[in-house]
Amino acid sequence: MTTTAAGPAERYALVNGRRLAYVDLGGDGIPVLAVIGHFGRARMFAPLAAALAPAYRVISLEQRGHGHSDTDGDFSRDAYVADAAAFVRHLGFGPVVALGHSMGGVTAYQLAARHPDLVRALIVEEGGAYNRQPEISHPVLDVRGWPRRTVTLGELRRQVEAHGIPDASYFLESAVEHPDGWGFLFDHADMMNSQQALVGDWWPDWLGSSCPALLLHGADSLILPATMVRQMAERRPNTVLRELPGCGHWAHDDDPDGFAAAVRDFLDRL
Template sequence: MTAESHVRVDGRRLAYVDFGGTGAPVLALHGHFGRARMFAPLAAALAPGHRVIALEQRGHGHSDRAAEFTPAGYVADAAEFLRRLDLGPVVVLGHSMGGVVAFQLAARHPELVRALVVADAAARNRQPEVAHPVLDVRGWPRRAPTLRALRDQVEALGIPDATYFLESAVEHPDGWGFLFDQADMMASQQALVGDWWPDWLASTCPALLVHGQDSIVLPTAMAREMAGQRPNTRLREFPGCGHWVHDDDPVGFAHAVQEFLDTV
């Protein structure tokens, strides 16, 4: 994996990983609690035809925290990031919260986005459509003596498999802990609760909507409605997969993305 780099946006450091190559650039945006390196398998699968550049969004990974964690703030960061690297227009791929940021970026900065891949992100992220739009992490451990202990403590709080979250775990001088701040993540999740349907319908570029049929974040009925109402949108459903399709079926996910990119 290519070494992490960073740029400064509004005085803050935004970290990113450029997986390299000379192919067409794809900006990859992770979801809540994520980080850039989650896209390493996808970048390898898409090489050499596509150059994946994964941004670590504010308050995630090794990017600096910010005064606020709102969708508008994430969109502004992504737009400025693309301008700083002189990359637009690009394909923007986003998972979960990153998917919402992706289609809002296309709506507000169409000159920067030529196509979208939205992986399991809801255009109406609110109850009752989404039963639990906010994951309560206020009681999660700040530190644990080992990575195994950190996993055990998180899973004891009701997370069946903490693997995704542990991608953002690192060893600090006082033990193992997460790169993200729990209070920041609560504020960010709460700010993402809402009806983003107008943003979803506001852009006209080609789009691929990826949906895991066992997802707890994007109901199948909503995924089909999103694809049906937005022109130039394809829906790819993955039976037996949950919210993290890229982990549940990495080969199938990469194939679906590659097939879509071949057309745009």
């Protein structure tokens, strides 16, 4: 694995005619495809990869329209899943462990349902089977008023947090300095379209695979209700639920060690 001052070096794959950015966190172990959620970056899974090495090799994908990955403007669920399937085939691996956070978790379990030959096990962090009201009170984060450019990174943080975000650190992982100031890698309109395309009932996909699955839920999550996660675990055979105390929607950041321990325990039992 090569690294830069900002973390693991990005690589690029030409998938379905578009360039997708990813980080291969190295090793010769069992491959784990890690898929980011909305507004995320591939490097977010670097701490998990370090905790799982050398038995497991984490390859983290930046989904279309995120980070340095291209898009053709199609943010449908079908498009995301097609990208993930083509990416796994591009890598030339056998069936992978598909792990995803939030929207990436939905991509992971839809990949398992629609391409069962590519997935040997599932790990879903905070990705629900419903993503709609009233089950989810706010399925879309309105970023239309967020700044496009600011003079400093600190000012970008201040303006985002002024829109009701308590801590903008997660979103600022996508912040870069452009020639005309600081801004995000993602396009605001693209993120609105992508979030709106995720609104729906995805129970058929969640129940559409039979491989072993781990559900990880932040016990203090304000995004995903505990009642839904428990229903997901009860209704799908071969599924284990782990609720992480003191964690919110970004459990992998709130308790990196506890998150990694839960993932490793599940993987070691496969």
